[in-house]
Amino acid sequence: MSTKAILRVMVLSLVAAATAFGQDVGADVGAGAGIFRAKNPETKKNPKTTAGTKPPSRTTGPARPTRSNVAERVEELLDKGNEARDARRFTEAEDSYKEVLKLKPRDSRAAYGLGNVYSDQQRWAEAEAAYRNSVTWAPTDADAYIALSVVLVQPRADGDNAKRFADAESFARKSVQIDPKNAVGWDRLGVALQARGLANSETEHSYRRAIELDPQFAVAYAHLARTLNKMNKYTEAAPMYDKAIELAKDPATLNLIADSLQSEQLWPQSEPVLKKALELDRNNPTSLLLMGRYLIAYKRYQEAEPYLKSATEVSSRAFQPFNLLARAYLGMDRFSDAEAAYQRASEVAGTGEKKQLAGMFGFEGVGDGYLKSNQKDKAVRAYQRALELDPNNNGAAQKLARARAN
Numbered sequence: 001m002s003t004k005a006i007l008r009v010m011v012l013s014l015v016a017a018a019t020a021f022g023q024d025v026g027a028d029v030g031a032g033a034g035i036f037r038a039k040n041p042e043t044k045k046n047p048k049t050t051a052g053t054k055p056p057s058r059t060t061g062p063a064r065p066t067r068s069n070v071a072e073r074v075e076e077l078l079d080k081g082n083e084a085r086d087a088r089r090f091t092e093a094e095d096s097y098k099e100v101l102k103l104k105p106r107d108s109r110a111a112y113g114l115g116n117v118y119s120d121q122q123r124w125a126e127a128e129a130a131y132r133n134s135v136t137w138a139p140t141d142a143d144a145y146i147a148l149s150v151v152l153v154q155p156r157a158d159g160d161n162a163k164r165f166a167d168a169e170s171f172a173r174k175s176v177q178i179d180p181k182n183a184v185g186w187d188r189l190g191v192a193l194q195a196r197g198l199a200n201s202e203t204e205h206s207y208r209r210a211i212e213l214d215p216q217f218a219v220a221y222a223h224l225a226r227t228l229n230k231m232n233k234y235t236e237a238a239p240m241y242d243k244a245i246e247l248a249k250d251p252a253t254l255n256l257i258a259d260s261l262q263s264e265q266l267w268p269q270s271e272p273v274l275k276k277a278l279e280l281d282r283n284n285p286t287s288l289l290l291m292g293r294y295l296i297a298y299k300r301y302q303e304a305e306p307y308l309k310s311a312t313e314v315s316s317r318a319f320q321p322f323n324l325l326a327r328a329y330l331g332m333d334r335f336s337d338a339e340a341a342y343q344r345a346s347e348v349a350g351t352g353e354k355k356q357l358a359g360m361f362g363f364e365g366v367g368d369g370y371l372k373s374n375q376k377d378k379a380v381r382a383y384q385r386a387l388e389l390d391p392n393n394n395g396a397a398q399k400l401a402r403a404r405a406n
Contacts, residue, residue, distance in 0.1 A: 036146075038146070038147040039143055040085060040086070041109035043079050073103060074103055077100045078097070081117075082113070085116060085117055085120065094114065097113040098114070108137035108144070112138075114126075115127045118130055127151045142175045142182055145175035146171075146182070148171045149171040153168045168188075169192040169195075172191075173189060186220075187217065190206035204231065207223050218243075218247035218257075221241070221247065222244040245273055250280065254287070270294055275291075284314075289307075292325070302332065305329075308321055308328055311324075312325055317348050319349050319350070322344040322348070323353070326341035326342040330361065330369065333369060335366050335369040345357060357386075357389050358387070363396070367396065383399050383403060
């Protein structure tokens with residue numbers, strides 16, 4: 001495989017793995033979770049006591065549970081969960097919603113709230129289960145169907161992605177049947193169709209309908225532009241990207257646009273978009289990562305280093321920042337730094353990612369570099385690490401045998 005082809009594979013794998021960052025990372029560096037944030041479940045605030053009247057008297061001892069005070073407690077807990085979620089106190093929010101379900105086991109709002117908390121933390125399997133409960137218990141809630149569709153298009157290593165993507169389409173369709181004027185629902189239908197590999201007239205229509213309903217919907221313009229590119233409608237795609245950039249006001253949306261441009265090999269166009277995102281939030285992990293990825297694509301390794309180092313500091317438990325930082329070090333022939341960064345990446349890597357780290361843009365490449373610089377012992381160590389991560393790497397095995405023999 002040529003170096004260009006390997007780089008292309010590396011870039012595509014980044015799209016699939018970017019969901020490991022965290023909420024802002026924008027898992028719409030792929031499917032859109034970082035762009036979409038589900039609304040909190042609605043509650044009825046407890047009415048205040050009318051001025052000049054006395055509050056009801058309370059007797060000592062625990063109150064006897066009644067339908068009225070259980071309902072009041074449910075509303076209090078939902079409000080508490082919403083406030084904790086907005087403050088990113090996720091454990092507190094989760095506990096509040098779960099407490100609601102103890103009092104009212106089929107409360108769809110509590111299930112929906114739990115789904116939100118899990119989705120915010122990228123706990124996709126738990127979010128899916130919670131949202132499925134929500135739509136089962138409230139089958140006319142369009143927002144719950146939308147949120148479930150968002151979760152289902154997130155790539156996961158476990159289970160059947162094709163089945164999940166088909167379900168995502170089904171639930172998005174249900175949302176627009178319930179609420180035909182919901183722009184987000186139409187946008188998510190387009191995303192679900194694209195997740196299934198369908199860039200066709202229906203996908204295009206879904207995004208155009210979202211834009212028709214909300215002309216300020218920057219994300220829909222970016223999604224439409226990407227679809228038009230895949231349909232070879234390049235002249236139509238360009239103004240859609242321009243409109244998306246014009247309307248984008250937050251780093252997450254700008255990251256989506258930049259990632260879409262990079263996925264279409266429009267690398268230079270992504271740079272000003274990412275600079276704008278970093279002006280808004282200089283520590284945004286996705287912006288830092290995408291800027292580093294852009295610079296690596298043009299072999300501007302020294303320029304990429306500070307962006308990727310910052311990304312590792314912001315997202316210290318994410319795979320891709322360390323992986324790409326190591327790639328930059330490898331490009332600069334800084335093999336010791338590359339080895340250390342790949343080792344950090346391996347500590348948070350999934351099964352597929354570990355295999356990636358064993359290859360030419362991983363420990364095998366580090367071993368090659370050490371060998372060329374006459375550091376045989378270090379080369380042996382790197383090849384051994386490659387084989388620990390992928391015992392089926394025949395290239396690394398052969399190189400290890402030769403290094404030991406010499």
